[in-house]
Amino acid sequence: MAELKNKKSSIENKVFSVIAGISLVCLIITSVIAYFGVFKVSRRFIDINNEIIEHAAENSHTSIEELTDKELLLVSTGKAEHIEEMFEKYEIYLENISSHASDMKSKPEVFSEAPYHLSFSAKVGSETPFLLYSADADKENLSDEAGVTANIGITLHRITSKDDVISDAYYATDSGLFFVSSNKKFLVENESFDYKQREWYQKAKNSGEVYVSGVHSDPFGRDEIICITKPVYSVNGEFMGVAGVNIKAEKFKEQLGYTDFVDCCFTIFDDNGEFIISSKNCSSETGKNIGEFISGNGDVYDDIFRTQNGTEHLEIEKRHIHIAHTRLKEHKWIVVAYVNNEIASAPSTVLKNGIVALSQEVSDEVMKSMLSTCIFGLVSLIILLVLTYIFGITLSKKITKPIVTLTDSVKNITHGNLEFNCDIKTGDEIEDLSDTFRNMTEELKEYIDKVKSESKAKEHHKAELEIAKKIQMSILPNNAKDFDINTEFEIATSIIPAKGVGGDFYDYFMVDDEHLAITIADVSGKGVPAALFMMISKTLISNKTKPNMSPGEILTEVNRLLCINNDAAMFVTAFLGILNIKTGEFRYSNAGHTPPFVYRYKEGFDNLSVTKNLFLAGDEDTLYKTDSIMLDKGDMIFLYTDGVTEASTKEKKQYGKKRLYNLLNSFAAEHMTLEEIIANITEDIYEFVYGADQADDITMLITRFFN
Amino acid sequence: MKLETKMLPGDITVVSLKGELNYNTSEEARESMMSVVENNKNVVIDMEDCTYVSSSGLRVLLLLGKRSRQLGENIALVNLNEEVKDVMEMTGFGTIFNCYDNLDTAAAAMA
Numbered sequence: 001m002a003e004l005k006n007k008k009s010s011i012e013n014k015v016f017s018v019i020a021g022i023s024l025v026c027l028i029i030t031s032v033i034a035y036f037g038v039f040k041v042s043r044r045f046i047d048i049n050n051e052i053i054e055h056a057a058e059n060s061h062t063s064i065e066e067l068t069d070k071e072l073l074l075v076s077t078g079k080a081e082h083i084e085e086m087f088e089k090y091e092i093y094l095e096n097i098s099s100h101a102s103d104m105k106s107k108p109e110v111f112s113e114a115p116y117h118l119s120f121s122a123k124v125g126s127e128t129p130f131l132l133y134s135a136d137a138d139k140e141n142l143s144d145e146a147g148v149t150a151n152i153g154i155t156l157h158r159i160t161s162k163d164d165v166i167s168d169a170y171y172a173t174d175s176g177l178f179f180v181s182s183n184k185k186f187l188v189e190n191e192s193f194d195y196k197q198r199e200w201y202q203k204a205k206n207s208g209e210v211y212v213s214g215v216h217s218d219p220f221g222r223d224e225i226i227c228i229t230k231p232v233y234s235v236n237g238e239f240m241g242v243a244g245v246n247i248k249a250e251k252f253k254e255q256l257g258y259t260d261f262v263d264c265c266f267t268i269f270d271d272n273g274e275f276i277i278s279s280k281n282c283s284s285e286t287g288k289n290i291g292e293f294i295s296g297n298g299d300v301y302d303d304i305f306r307t308q309n310g311t312e313h314l315e316i317e318k319r320h321i322h323i324a325h326t327r328l329k330e331h332k333w334i335v336v337a338y339v340n341n342e343i344a345s346a347p348s349t350v351l352k353n354g355i356v357a358l359s360q361e362v363s364d365e366v367m368k369s370m371l372s373t374c375i376f377g378l379v380s381l382i383i384l385l386v387l388t389y390i391f392g393i394t395l396s397k398k399i400t401k402p403i404v405t406l407t408d409s410v411k412n413i414t415h416g417n418l419e420f421n422c423d424i425k426t427g428d429e430i431e432d433l434s435d436t437f438r439n440m441t442e443e444l445k446e447y448i449d450k451v452k453s454e455s456k457a458k459e460h461h462k463a464e465l466e467i468a469k470k471i472q473m474s475i476l477p478n479n480a481k482d483f484d485i486n487t488e489f490e491i492a493t494s495i496i497p498a499k500g501v502g503g504d505f506y507d508y509f510m511v512d513d514e515h516l517a518i519t520i521a522d523v524s525g526k527g528v529p530a531a532l533f534m535m536i537s538k539t540l541i542s543n544k545t546k547p548n549m550s551p552g553e554i555l556t557e558v559n560r561l562l563c564i565n566n567d568a569a570m571f572v573t574a575f576l577g578i579l580n581i582k583t584g585e586f587r588y589s590n591a592g593h594t595p596p597f598v599y600r601y602k603e604g605f606d607n608l609s610v611t612k613n614l615f616l617a618g619d620e621d622t623l624y625k626t627d628s629i630m631l632d633k634g635d636m637i638f639l640y641t642d643g644v645t646e647a648s649t650k651e652k653k654q655y656g657k658k659r660l661y662n663l664l665n666s667f668a669a670e671h672m673t674l675e676e677i678i679a680n681i682t683e684d685i686y687e688f689v690y691g692a693d694q695a696d697d698i699t700m701l702i703t704r705f706f707n
Numbered sequence: 708m709k710l711e712t713k714m715l716p717g718d719i720t721v722v723s724l725k726g727e728l729n730y731n732t733s734e735e736a737r738e739s740m741m742s743v744v745e746n747n748k749n750v751v752i753d754m755e756d757c758t759y760v761s762s763s764g765l766r767v768l769l770l771l772g773k774r775s776r777q778l779g780e781n782i783a784l785v786n787l788n789e790e791v792k793d794v795m796e797m798t799g800f801g802t803i804f805n806c807y808d809n810l811d812t813a814a815a816a817m818a
Contacts, residue, residue: 503762522762523762524762524763524765524766524769525730525733525762525763525766526730526763569766569769569770569773570766571762571765571766571769573762573797573798591799592797592798592799592800593797593798594797595797612796612797612799613799614798614799614800614802614803615765615798615799615800618769618799618803619802619803622799622802642761642762642794646759646761652727652758652759654759695729695730695761696761696762
């Protein structure tokens with residue numbers, strides 16, 4: 001029972017396992033694919049994002065650098081133009097001085113003498129110029145010339161009063177006069193000024209071109225200035241002197257102004273790389289450093305000072321610097337605009353940082369949503385698992401329920417309850433199976449009923465047969481002991497009937513006082529017909545055996561009677577012998593029966609020779625012949641049916657006449673009782689067949705003659 | 708028990724009995740052979756492979772013989788083995804049936 005129960009639940013478990021297993025595998029595969037998909041997409045997204053950031057940063061950096069360079073170049077070029085414009089103006093001033101001086105030289109008669117100051121303590125800002133003599137000047141001879149040339153004071157004053165960038169405007173003659181108009185007081189200790197030794201004078205005189213000095217201190221100890229000078233020639237090309245203006249470096253710086261470009265400085269160098277001036281927002285130190293770096297680096301120097309303009313990226317004292325340079329067209333100045341890389345690339349850094357921050361935000365968002373997707377997936381997985389579990393159990397229960405019901409009902413059958421009440425309507429094989437079981441149980445019930453009634457009938461039949469057998473056996477004489485008192489002979493018989501009623505019989509009776517009749521017979525076939533025929537035969541033989549009739553005559557009569565109406569073709573083999581118990585004469589007739597053995601005292605058993613006659617009930621006209629022998633004292637006649645010789649083993653081996661013969665002669669029969677002889681034979685037969693079913697009646701009759 | 712039927716020239720039907728002819732097989736043998744006997748004029752029963760004949764078997768043979776005689780036909784037994792021959796002789800069946808050693812002699816006798 002326990003085993004059955006286990007089996008029942010194991011189907012449910014199996015179905016559940018299959019459902020759960022398939023679902024689980026599907027879920028896991030889907031989850032893994034989804035997880036990897038999401039993971040891969042996120043990963044790819046972040047990678048692309050990073051790439052975008054890098055590209056964007058790089059691009060913005062590059063473009064900003066380009067933009068910076070462009071802007072710087074604009075600054076340097078713009079400033080160069082600006083300086084040139086300023087210089088143009090200053091040159092016009094110089095031209096005014098020059099032409100005025102030239103006019104005075106060529107037409108001295110037109111100009112009357114003009115006043116001039118020899119003391120610098122005088123008030124500045126008037127049309128009267130100050131006069132200083134050169135060191136080598138002959139003051140006496142120059143007084144006339146000084147009076148005329150002093151007219152230049154008007155022009156000089158106009159220049160200084162008009163433009164506050166100009167500190168001084170002056171005209172220095174080759175003859176040794178230095179007229180100056182200044183809008184700032186200056187102190188000169190003596191009246192001479194050795195201007196001819198000055199660079200501005202010599203450079204202008206020697207080159208014949210406009211000369212621009214660097215920034216330097218005013219020889220009178222005032223502001224820092226830049227000198228711009230130009231040689232003055234007469235109409236006939238004679239060198240007369242040098243016109244010049246001093247520019248206040250501070251004002252100049254102011255006029256140069258700033259740049260629109262944030263944190264951009266510019267510095268001006270002359271073409272020898274000498275530092276001139278830096279823009280106001282920028283220290284001279286830095287400008288000088290850049291100048292030194294450029295001067296000390298030949299390639300860079302060549303690039304900057306030998307080309308009209310361009311841009312450079314330099315690394316100065318571990319600082320990346322972008323520079324743009326523009327050479328002035330008319331002058332030997334170079335404007336260098338520069339900006340620190342950190343400042344230039346600041347926007348791109350800001351942009352990059354912005355993008356990084358943004359992308360980090362995006363990545364975080366992606367990771368967050370991925371995480372939430374994963375959590376959602378996990379929760380869904382768990383819910384699905386629970387649902388699968390419930391679904392699996394429900395489904396497996398649903399699938400197995402009819403099976404379980406069926407199993408229980410079938411179990412009932414095995415317990416003997418044939419009422420099959422299982423009503424399964426699943427519409428599938430299980431319903432078929434259930435129907436089959438129902439039909440089977442119904443058929444089984446019918447069959448059992450049938451078997452019951454049949455076995456009842458059989459029992460009945462068997463009982464009747466038993467009765468028949470008993471009747472049959474009861475008609476065989478078993479009063480052999482009654483003859484024991486008779487000293488002439490003795491008789492022993494044995495019949496072992498086969499299953500059912502057989503057809504063997506024996507008989508012995510006294511025909512008259514002197515004659516003993518012995519007979520043995522075997523009716524063909526078995527069962528009730530054989531039994532009936534045996535009864536008839538036995539009755540006829542005993543009835544027809546009359547004194548003075550030979551056995552042949554008796555059997556002839558019996559045969560004739562048996563043949564009447566024997567449509568069933570039953571027949572019987574029979575041996576009939578009649579012994580004269582006084583004389584020992586034994587007359588006999590054999591109707592197709594197995595010939596008996598005859599025992600001669602102390603000689604042994606041998607075949608009794610018989611005349612062969614047809615069995616009884618075969619042919620009504622048969623005449624049965626009689627044989628006869630004489631028996632002596634102690635002789636025996638042994639009658640048997642073929643049940644003895646044809647007793648068979650399971651292998652269908654027959655006992656045989658030879659074995660019977662050998663057995664009979666194997667013991668000293670004279671010392672044995674008849675019962676002992678029969679018992680010996682029976683024992684040997686049983687030993688031979690070794691438990692095989694008995695097919696035929698085993699019948700023996702033995703008689704011993706004493707007289 | 709097995710039965711085989713074959714025809715020989717001269718309108719002779721040969722029925723071969725194989726196995727034991729006993730109480731259990733006799734009824735089947737009777738039915739089969741009776742129809743042969745009723746439908747054929749000359750019947751030879753070949754007993755070569757018949758190992759045992761019980762009294763029930765003899766009864767079947769007796770029935771066949773009687774029927775054959777009734778119909779005025781010929782019936783014969785051939786190839787009887789020693790044991791069967793003994794039984795036949797002992798019971799006197801030899802007087803009802805013509806017994807021959809083999810098919811040829813039986814056929815010759817019937818022709």
